[in-house]
Amino acid sequence: MDPNLRPVAVKRVQKHWDQPKNATPPPQLTVYNSLTRQKEVFVPNEGKRVRWYICGPTVYDSSHMGHARSYLSLDILRRVFRDYFGYDVEFIMNITDVDDKIIKRARQSHLLKSYFNESQAPPVMKVCEDVVAALEHFKTKFETEMDPDKKKMFEVMIKKVQQQSSALEEAMKAQDSIATEEAKGRLLNESRDVLSEWLDHNHGKDVRDHSVFDDLAKTYEKEFLADMARLNVLPVDVLTRVSEYVPEVITYVKKIISNGYAYAAEDGSVYFDTKAFEQNPKHFYAKLVPEAYGEDSEQLLKNMKESEGELSMSDDRLKSKRSPNDFALWKSSKDGEPFWPSEWGNGRPGWHIECSVMSSAICGSKLDIHAGGFDLKFPHHDNEIAQVEAHYDDPHWVNYFLHCGTLRIQGMKMSKSLKNFITIRKALEDYTPRQLRLLFLMHNWADVLDYSSSTMERALQFEKITNEFFLLVKDFLRRHYKPDRSEGYQKFQGKELKLMEEFGKLKSEVHEALCDSVDTRSVIEKFRELISLGNAYIVEKEKEGHVPNCLLLRNIAAYITNLLKIFGAIPQSNQEIGFVSEDECNGEGASTSFNKEAVVMPYLDALAQFREKVRLIAKEHKVNGILEECDTLRDKTLTELGVRLEDRNGQTVVKLVDRATLLREQEQKDTEKKRKDKEKADKEQKAREKADKEAAAKKIKPEELFKQGEHVGKYSKFDERGVPTHLADGTEITKSQIKKLEKVYEAQKKKYQQ
Numbered sequence: 204m205d206p207n208l209r210p211v212a213v214k215r216v217q218k219h220w221d222q223p224k225n226a227t228p229p230p231q232l233t234v235y236n237s238l239t240r241q242k243e244v245f246v247p248n249e250g251k252r253v254r255w256y257i258c259g260p261t262v263y264d265s266s267h268m269g270h271a272r273s274y275l276s277l278d279i280l281r282r283v284f285r286d287y288f289g290y291d292v293e294f295i296m297n298i299t300d301v302d303d304k305i306i307k308r309a310r311q312s313h314l315l316k317s318y319f320n321e322s323q324a325p326p327v328m329k330v331c332e333d334v335v336a337a338l339e340h341f342k343t344k345f346e347t348e349m350d351p352d353k354k355k356m357f358e359v360m361i362k363k364v365q366q367q368s369s370a371l372e373e374a375m376k377a378q379d380s381i382a383t384e385e386a387k388g389r390l391l392n393e394s395r396d397v398l399s400e401w402l403d404h405n406h407g408k409d410v411r412d413h414s415v416f417d418d419l420a421k422t423y424e425k426e427f428l429a430d431m432a433r434l435n436v437l438p439v440d441v442l443t444r445v446s447e448y449v450p451e452v453i454t455y456v457k458k459i460i461s462n463g464y465a466y467a468a469e470d471g472s473v474y475f476d477t478k479a480f481e482q483n484p485k486h487f488y489a490k491l492v493p494e495a496y497g498e499d500s501e502q503l504l505k506n507m508k509e510s511e512g513e514l515s516m517s518d519d520r521l522k523s524k525r526s527p528n529d530f531a532l533w534k535s536s537k538d539g540e541p542f543w544p545s546e547w548g549n550g551r552p553g554w555h556i557e558c559s560v561m562s563s564a565i566c567g568s569k570l571d572i573h574a575g576g577f578d579l580k581f582p583h584h585d586n587e588i589a590q591v592e593a594h595y596d597d598p599h600w601v602n603y604f605l606h607c608g609t610l611r612i613q614g615m616k617m618s619k620s621l622k623n624f625i626t627i628r629k630a631l632e633d634y635t636p637r638q639l640r641l642l643f644l645m646h647n648w649a650d651v652l653d654y655s656s657s658t659m660e661r662a663l664q665f666e667k668i669t670n671e672f673f674l675l676v677k678d679f680l681r682r683h684y685k686p687d688r689s690e691g692y693q694k695f696q697g698k699e700l701k702l703m704e705e706f707g708k709l710k711s712e713v714h715e716a717l718c719d720s721v722d723t724r725s726v727i728e729k730f731r732e733l734i735s736l737g738n739a740y741i742v743e744k745e746k747e748g749h750v751p752n753c754l755l756l757r758n759i760a761a762y763i764t765n766l767l768k769i770f771g772a773i774p775q776s777n778q779e780i781g782f783v784s785e786d787e788c789n790g791e792g793a794s795t796s797f798n799k800e801a802v803v804m805p806y807l808d809a810l811a812q813f814r815e816k817v818r819l820i821a822k823e824h825k826v827n828g829i830l831e832e833c834d835t836l837r838d839k840t841l842t843e844l845g846v847r848l849e850d851r852n853g854q855t856v857v858k859l860v861d862r863a864t865l866l867r868e869q870e871q872k873d874t875e876k877k878r879k880d881k882e883k884a885d886k887e888q889k890a891r892e893k894a895d896k897e898a899a900a901k902k903i904k905p906e907e908l909f910k911q912g913e914h915v916g917k918y919s920k921f922d923e924r925g926v927p928t929h930l931a932d933g934t935e936i937t938k939s940q941i942k943k944l945e946k947v948y949e950a951q952k953k954k955y956q957q
């Protein structure tokens with residue numbers, strides 16, 4: 204063929220590629236923003252950098268579970284933002300170490316201590332006089348209290364004092380000196396709060412030593428930080444104390460005045476001018492709770508009392524404000540209060556100003572996130588917003604305001620002021636830091652949470668099923684996970700493909716839940732589903748006599764572990780799958796560098812296998828002594844060491860469990876065994892009694908049968924065999940009845956002859 208006629212080869216080019224169509228776009232992170240009262244897509248001001256400020260505690264008493272609710276939930280949020288979504292979070296918290304509550308509590312403890320010291324053994328008459336006077340004073344406080352919960356608490360306190368007073372009176376009347384002394388002690392103890400209120404009213408102004416206030420704040424700050432570390436709350440990046448920022452507060456307040464949004468009153472206090480602020484069209488007062496501005500005076504007064512502080516609500520102070528909504532930026536200090544010099548005279552910062560000043564000092568004029576407890580929304584956070592916006596004269600400060608839901612106990616907010624609190628320390632005596640964290644993970648951070656033993660029980664139950672899953676998977680992995688060998692990779696059959704599909708679906712749902720305002724509650728539910736799917740898969744494979752696929756099980760367990768690490772429930776340093784035993788956690792909740800599991804497991808596996816073989820031989824040869832020893836090794840010796848041996852389809856599964864948990868389990872087992880033993884002994888006893896009764900019955904001669912035992916007094920005449928013919932009252936017995944009695948007679952005759 205003529206080569207010129209050959210068709211020219213068409214140059215083949217890269218085939219056109221189509222971008223995947225109909226792909227679902229990944230969900231975006233949204234957060235519930237109190238400023239809009241809905242979920243908003245999260246967009247930081249500056250790339251991945253997130254400036255985040257949270258209100259810290261007022262350090263005048265021990266931290267309680269209500270505080271844990273806020274700080275632990277915020278710790279979870281912070282970790283998710285940082286370690287799941289990859290934001291560069293700068294986390295700033297303040298400590299309120301100058302405040303009306305601190306001043307009052309410090310003076311009261313100081314005065315009460317002196318009262319007890321001076322009058323080591325106050326004569327009984329003096330105690331009576333003082334308590335009566337203190338009670339009178341306290342009743343006025345009770346009558347003027349507007350908060351119904353506090354009122355109720357005061358009422359209980361008054362009643363208790365009155366009860367102890369009556370007891371003392373009776374002991375005195377009876378002239379029983381020992382009983383009188385004891386009753387006096389009880390009265391003094393019960394009257395502590397009432398007496399300290401009274402002492403403070405009379406002598407508070409004489410407390411001039413500033414170390415009284417500083418010491419109290421330092422003590423509780425230390426306690427708070429130690430509690431947070433015990434709960435495995437990450438240390439903040441910056442901690443600010445108002446006592447360290449007073450010069451900055453003064454400068455800040457001056458700027459607000461010069462911008463026209465604050466004024467100095469005659470007594471040396473400075474107030475925020477809410478009207479001036481609100482009247483400027485650029486600004487808006489009470490962005491979070493607009494309903495609260497210009498409320499009826501009673502509610503306003505209640506809010507003011509709580510937020511301005513008890514020491515700052517005197518009539519003359521109220522009169523010097525231009526509007527009842529105005530709040531103090533700077534409070535002139537009275538006698539018995541700490542003070543710093545300023546151009547307005549000796550004074551101290553108001554509560555709200557500290558957060559505005561300190562967050563501005565660290566983060567500048569813009570914040571991405573501001574957070575705190577739900578109760579801080581109004582007036583604290585609304586006032587913080589107004590102050591910063593007045594200072595910069597710029598209506599944009601915080602982009603996202605997050606408020607943690609309140610923790611309640613028996614339907615009431617857990618609070619220091621209501622004295623219905625459970626300290627973090629006490630809670631940690633009953634539960635581990637991990638269990639408390641799981642409790643918070645199981646509730647949406649923005650929801651109300653009722654703290655009770657039943658809510659804790661649910662957290663414990665989740666911990667148990669998750670832990671058992673981890674331990675079981677780890678046992679399989681120890682025996683069958685061989686990633687360095689060909690036999691470690693098995694073909695994925697129907698069950699594996701199905702599980703992998705469900706696993707993938709659940710992972711997407713977990714991601715969606717985290718994007719949905721960090722909904723850890725749903726994530727925990729997804730974990731539950733995943734674990735039951737995993738467990739069901741294992742059981743099915745075992746039924747078929749096959750080893751479950753270790754790659755798949757390992758991926759599931761590692762996925763859950765990893766998220767629990769992000770949530771702070773498992774130390775980041777843990778290289779293994781599953782929880783770290785509480786025995787291995789040090790005080791800060793981090794795992795020790797020594798990995799107990801990796802070291803001891805090979806030896807424990809060898810021991811378990813040896814035990815199993817010895818047991819089989821002992822069973823075969825019926826050597827009970829060896830079987831008993833094998834039981835003791837499992838139930839006592841290894842339990843004490845935190846090791847659980849379980850029988851699963853003829854294989855011994857080895858699990859490392861917290862020693863305390865194992866001992867508790869063993870205790871339950873012992874109790875159950877005792878109950879069963881008792882039940883068995885009772886049954887045997889009853890059977891013996893029955894047999895004895897029957898044996899005795901057999902010995903009765905048939906002719907005597909109707910004349911003894913239950914028959915005595917029933918009949919008056921008998922025939923020659925001893926069968927009754929007449930009832931006790933002389934009436935003749937009917938023929939059919941006699942027939943029945945004859946049957947009984949014949950049966951007895953047979954028994955007797957036997």
Ligand SMILES: Nc1ncnc2c1ncn2[C@@H]1O[C@H](COP(=O)(O)OP(=O)(O)OP(=O)(O)O)[C@@H](O)[C@H]1O
Pocket residue numbers: 258259260261262268269270272273575576577578579607608609610611616617618619620621
């Ligand atoms: N019961 C609670 N539930 C949730 N958060 C709480 C609870 N009690 C206090 N908080 C939060 O803890 C943080 C520190 O509170 P703070 O020390 O100001 O407590 P407080 O309001 O003075 O205490 P209390 O209400 O117990 O008298 C705040 O963010 C506050 O909202």
Ligand SMILES: [Zn+2]
Pocket residue numbers: 257258259558583587
């Ligand atoms: Zn604050």
